[in-house]
Amino acid sequence: MNKINSLQLAVTFIITRLSAEMLLIPGELIKYGPNRFYAILFAKVIVLLLYLPAVFITLRFKGDNFITATMRRSPLLAGFLGLLFTMGITCIIADTVINLQLYITDTLLHSLLLITGVIMIIFAGFYGAYKGVSAVSRTSVFALCFFILLIVLIIITMMPDMDMVYLYPSFIEDGEYFIQSMTAEVSCNSELLMFAVLCANVRQKPNKTLYYLLAVFVLLEVINLIYNLVLGPFLDALEYPLYVISSLSDIVIFQRLDGIDAIVWLFASIIKISMLLVCVKQIYSTVTKKSGSTMFLAVFSLFCFGLCMIIGNDRIIYNSFQKFMNTALPIVFSGAVIPLIALIAGKKRKEKKDE
Amino acid sequence: MNKLRIAGAVSVLLLVLSLCGCIRYVELSDRAIVQAMGVDYLPDKGIYRISMQYFAQSSEGSKNQIDKTQANVLKSIGEGKSILQAVNNASLLTGKALLLSENRIIILGKEACRLDLKGIMEFFISNFHSHPQTYFACGENTAEEILDIRFKEGYVSSQHLIDIIDNAAALGKSSNEYAYTTMAQLMGGTKSTVLPLLKTEELATDGTIPPGGGNSSGGSGDKKEQQKETTVVPCGVVIFSDGTAKDKADEDVTMGIRLFYNAVEEITITINTDNNRTAALTLYDICTEITPRSIGDTLTFEVNTTAHARFDDRGSIGEVDTKGIEDAISKAESEIEACMKKALDKAKGCRADIFGLENALRNKNPEYYRAVKDNIGDVLFSAEFNLKAKCLPFSLGLQSF
Amino acid sequence: MSDEFLNPEQAVNITSDIEQNCTIIRALMKNSTDLLMKYAVVDKKRLVIVTIEGMVNKTILADLIYRPLTFCDISCDSGKELLSKLENELLAAEEQHQIYTFSELSRSIMAGFAVVLCEGADFALSIGAQGFAHRMISEPSTHINLRASREGFIEVIRVNIAMVRRRMKSPTLVTNLMPIASRSNTDVCVCYLDDKADKRTVGLILDRLKAIPLNTVMSGAYLQSFLEEDNSSLFSQVFVTERPDVFASKLYEGRIGIIVDGTPFALVIPGLFAESFQTMDDYTHKPFFSLFMRTLRYTAFILSALLPGLYVALCNFNPEIIRSSLLLNIYSSTQTTAFPIFGECIVMYILYEIMREAGLRLPRTVGHAVSIVGGLVIGEITVSAGLMSAPVVLIIAATGLCSFAVPDLYDSCMFLRLVFILAGGIFGLFGITVAGVILLFRLCSKSAYGVPYMSPFAPIKPKGIIRDTLVRMGWRFLSKSDITATELKGNGKEDNK
Incomplete structure (x- = not known):
């Protein structure tokens, strides 16, 4: 099995979460004010709790992931859980691809057709997954470097336009937005699913990867701070706030950074799609006990392509799908509930054996 | 395996080639690079009239650079029931696809100012390729008249308009907020903001603006009139409240508004001293702090303005004339207070929170703000204001300090 | 016939009959004209010294073999004894050993050895007398440095x-x-x-x-x-x-x-990838200068691969990113050109590569003519005639210049440039990003004998990056510890795919 170190996985998770910041949180859930600062904090605590089942599995079954652990005890249950889990991942892939395509159409390339965008994004994701977990996690280092460079450039160039007047300390709005924002924050953490599968690939103790949450927390708060300081109440009217802020940044060579911003986000999102496909590949390999799964990966990618075309072509379906994804149910169910079931199943089986 | 690889590479190549046709793009040479836009509204017809200055390379040859010696812009006009339709119609004259990203100034004609500003701005900002650092300005004339004037200064004509606004704003005589900042102000409770006001002036034969201002050019009808050399001058700001233009503010009032907003780099104040002489102070490092205080239902805003003062022209004040200096400073402080008072009265008259009062209340007294936020306009303009200016003389001008 | 003699596995042995041996050698070498066989008689026993013309140093041959053989006074019972005595007492070459098969014999003579065969001996004596003409040690033609050694490898x-x-x-x-x-x-x-x-x-x-x-x-x-x-x-x-x-x-x-x-x-x-950006001069200059030079090389590589593609993508799809005055200049220059920007870039790229290839292989005198044709005709006339825009010529020229800053990666860069021009021309920045990500996936998946090709950037090894990859630390720091290729493997457990 391909092994990566926990730092590599942490970097990949940071990139995965950051890609969601631009694409998956709809504009209406990023609002001006201090609420989102707290929402990010609380969401991270909730996510940390959601990680517990997967962490317990790796501790209890000596570095195994939930699917391998279940496979040893009941292949049938493992197949069933793998199927459910794959469904969760499929939803996230479809969500990411469609949102990325919309983002690209809104920003970089107005004339990009849905089919073209989806094909290219899924192909790039497939290629990454085909190259394996090491290739994707190594590539994420470059994505993180680009991202940090972008943020630093934005901060430097926008420093004169940041207005401290826009910062105010306490809650003024009602709590409804806070709850919505926090749920959306939790729904963005697809790394939860990746961890449940990839914990088996980590060379050291996989729990170390979870330090990424701290880095993500800091980065998200910094980004949110930039939103508030630069845009103030105008933030409420924007769909892609960081893109707008990038378009204000002038770095002498380029008059505006929005194109670079879109590139970084596209890069990060492809890494995320690749990693999700890697997880599916790994589940398939474990359940079917086959080492070569390229053909399956190609078929699954085609299936994702079809799904994206169906959802992306119909605004009503897309809106319903988006609402469903924002409830954080797919993330919570696949990332926490399924590993929990695997943990309980493993325990019961062991008890029976002991009897 | 090699065969598989070749097949894969060929299929990817075919896929890419087949996708080529899916992307439509416009060659750079087939675009009209819009430099400035004017929005006029014709109330009698109920239509928008869009005027555009777009870049035109006048000299021949492929390797020629921008010709800065002449006004290298062309004008195009379009009318329509919506701004989008008018913009599209304007592009018909250019024969090219419009590129809005270089458009750095949008001038609203006098009738267009009466429309919902947020709606007009949203049209331009919602296009991601438009630049959020665009200036919005109002015209005393129609926008078309202002854009009729093509300057030779700057690498394109609109550059000069931006320079005029920037310079006036630095001296406190106009405002130069970018579109996104203006939008942020319009998102406040009172939907208030200010936009710079421009007007056309005829130049005297020696190239100066005649005292008291020249006659505003009377439209685009008469050819002789057009041949007269005219320019654009800043003349204060337009105050917007509830999203529409409410009133104009002259240069003095504009100065007061800018002082409130901490947006003035330096201002010059001339004061009469003894023996009918005058002294001139330059105030810089100007800082205004607004502190809301609520006692019961009464809300009071303490407005403290501090500035460093430099005597650039001492007049009759001697080097060791402490009293003369104190008097001069005191007069300067009174003048600042008076200036700010005028601005305050104007803002109250327009019910426009153009000083960031809402922000100050929210930051420093959030409890109170939460209680009154649904009725913020009434609360702000029924509040008491204590204006205080404090100038600190600095030694640069007077060696005796 | 010759194959069986040459094949070491079949190992046809040398016989004690010198005539037969000579016949076999001649047959083996197909009576080649450069095969020299010098006969001599020592103590009434026939000897033959086999050499290849031009492969041996004649002075060494005379001093080491001919002269001692001429003046020797040895009495032996058999050819075997004679050869042993020659080996141990008379001939004192640096390299000499006994050979027993014709395949060894042929390899020896072709490596510049002189082989002595003796009647009655079923083995031969191979004596090192190499002396073929070769190029002297000189300054290397590639990787030229300012303050490092001037010696380069030669062909020997x-x-x-x-x-x-x-x-x-x-x-x-x-x-x-x-x-x-x-x-x-x-x-x-x-x-x-x-x-x-x-x-x-x-x-x-x-x-x-x-x-x-x-x-x-x-x-x-x-x-x-x-x-x-x-x-x-x-x-x-x-x-x-x-x-x-x-x-x-x-x-x-x-x-x-x-x-x-x-x-x-x-x-x-x-x-590794990072090694292409290192030169010996990095170690002879101060660390800050090395950092600067390495950063320049990385920048040059990125520009070399990306600049034309980026230019096409920005002009056609996202002109808003280009600075206003620059955009207007580009706009002015494209007004009267014959080709669209995408086409201009492709044509200019191909012209440049043809020019480079032509200039590389031609004699120097003709090479100057190529420079004139390239510089004046293509650079100047195409712009004046309105066939190409000046920015495209500049972009391609700058790209070519950048690619020379990292000569090791020239081939890769040349290909990548074309890929990115196509990606940028068809899909704009979107295409460039997708192509870039695929390229990175490919690069990051590569391993060379277990060492990740992109190491120490990916997998990330901060110590490696700041020690001697992007930054070259001072010698005092470098002397404290080493990083070997084995350590870059990541405990040797990380495999590729």
Whole structure:
């Protein structure tokens, strides 16, 4: 099995979460004010709790992931859980691809057709997954470097336009937005699913990867701070706030950074799609006990392509799908509930054996 | 395996080639690079009239650079029931696809100012390729008249308009907020903001603006009139409240508004001293702090303005004339207070929170703000204001300090 | 007939009949005109000295063999005894050994040895008298440096090995000389430091070298594809150098070097991406200067691959990113050109590569004419005539210049440039990003003998990056610890795919 170190996985998770910041949180859930600062904090605590089942599995079954652990005890249950889990991942892939395509159409390339965008994004994701977990996690280092460079450039160039007047300390709005924002924050953490599968690939103790949450927390708060300081109440009217802020940044060579911003986000999102496909590949390999799964990966990618075309072509379906994804149910169910079931199943089986 | 690889590479190549046709793009040479836009509204017809200055390379040859010696812009006009339709119609004259990203100034004609500003701005900002650092300005004339004037200064004509606004704003005589900042102000409770006001002036034969201002050019009808050399001058700001233009503010009032907003780099104040002489102070490092205080239902805003003062022209004040200096400073402080008072009265008259009062209340007294936020306009303009200016003389001008 | 004599597995032995031996040798060499057979008689026993013309030093031959044989006074009972006495008492060459088969004999004479056969002896004496003409040690034509050594490898393997040894006077330097390729019998020397190199990798390389199915090897590049793990890749995992100092320093980092006879270019394994950006001058200048130069090289590489594609993408799809005054200048220049920007870039790119290729292989005098044609006609006239816009000519010229800053990656850069022009021209920044991500996936998936090709950037090793990759720390810091290729493997457990 391909092994990566926990730092590599942490970097990949940071990139995965950051890609969601631009694409998956709809504009209406990023609002001006201090609420989102707290929402990010609380969401991270909730996510940390959601990680517990997967962490317990790796501790209890000596570095195994939930699917391998279940496979040893009941292949049938493992197949069933793998199927459910794959469904969760499929939803996230479809969500990411469609949102990325919309983002690209809104920003970089107005004339990009849905089919073209989806094909290219899924192909790039497939290629990454085909190259394996090491290739994707190594590539994420470059994505993180680009991202940090972008943020630093934005901060430097926008420093004169940041207005401290826009910062105010306490809650003024009602709590409804806070709850919505926090749920959306939790729904963005697809790394939860990746961890449940990839914990088996980590060379050291996989729990170390979870330090990424701290880095993500800091980065998200910094980004949110930039939103508030630069845009103030105008933030409420924007769909892609960081893109707008990038378009204000002038770095002498380029008059505006929005194109670079879109590139970084596209890069990060492809890494995320690749990693999700890697997880599916790994589940398939474990359940079917086959080492070569390229053909399956190609078929699954085609299936994702079809799904994206169906959802992306119909605004009503897309809106319903988006609402469903924002409830954080797919993330919570696949990332926490399924590993929990695997943990309980493993325990019961062991008890029976002991009897 | 090699065969598989070749097949894969060929299929990817075919896929890419087949996708080529899916992307439509416009060659750079087939675009009209819009430099400035004017929005006029014709109330009698109920239509928008869009005027555009777009870049035109006048000299021949492929390797020629921008010709800065002449006004290298062309004008195009379009009318329509919506701004989008008018913009599209304007592009018909250019024969090219419009590129809005270089458009750095949008001038609203006098009738267009009466429309919902947020709606007009949203049209331009919602296009991601438009630049959020665009200036919005109002015209005393129609926008078309202002854009009729093509300057030779700057690498394109609109550059000069931006320079005029920037310079006036630095001296406190106009405002130069970018579109996104203006939008942020319009998102406040009172939907208030200010936009710079421009007007056309005829130049005297020696190239100066005649005292008291020249006659505003009377439209685009008469050819002789057009041949007269005219320019654009800043003349204060337009105050917007509830999203529409409410009133104009002259240069003095504009100065007061800018002082409130901490947006003035330096201002010059001339004061009469003894023996009918005058002294001139330059105030810089100007800082205004607004502190809301609520006692019961009464809300009071303490407005403290501090500035460093430099005597650039001492007049009759001697080097060791402490009293003369104190008097001069005191007069300067009174003048600042008076200036700010005028601005305050104007803002109250327009019910426009153009000083960031809402922000100050929210930051420093959030409890109170939460209680009154649904009725913020009434609360702000029924509040008491204590204006205080404090100038600190600095030694640069007077060696005796 | 000759094949069975040459095949070491069939090993046809030398006989005691000198006439028969001579006949076999002549037949083996197909009566080649450069085969010299000098007959002599010592103690009434016939001797024959077999050499290849031009491969031996005649002075050495005269001093070492002919003169002692002429004036010797030996009495022996048999040919065998005579040869043994010659070997032990009379002839005192540096290299001499007994050979028993015709395949060994043929290899020896072709390597510049003189072979002495004696009547009645069923073996021959091979005496080192190599003296073929070769190029003197001179400054290398590639990787020219300002303050480092001026010596470059030459075509003679033993001289090259000596140059390495001179720089690495350590007993742990192992040189393993072996012939490869059944027909050319090219000598190849595998060098490594015993205490630094990974033994498993050394064994793997030796096995691969032995298994190379080529008949002839004319250059190290022939071996490169057999030593790379991913042969179809744009980027080579084998580092090529012409400098003995670079070669020796790579050995110190735990790499394995291969010197091939007949070529001045030595191979180093594993070769990493970051190594293409390092030069010897980085170590002779101050660290801050090295940092600056390395940053420039990385920038040059990125520009070289991306600039034309980026230009096309920005002009056609996202002109808003370009600075206003620059955009207006580009706009002005494209008004009257014959081709669209995408077409201009492709045409100019092809013209540039043709010019470069033409200038590279022509005699110098004609080369000047090519420069004039390239510089004046293509650069100036195409712009004046309105065929090309000035910015495109500038972009392609700047790109060409950038690619020379990292000569090791020129080939890859040339191909990537075309890919990015196509991606940028068809899909804009979106296409460039997708192509870039795919390229990075590919680069990051590569490993050279277990060492990730993009190491220490990916997988990230901060210590490696700030020690001697992007930043070159001062010698005081570098002297505290080493990073070897084995350590970059990530405990040797991370495999590729």
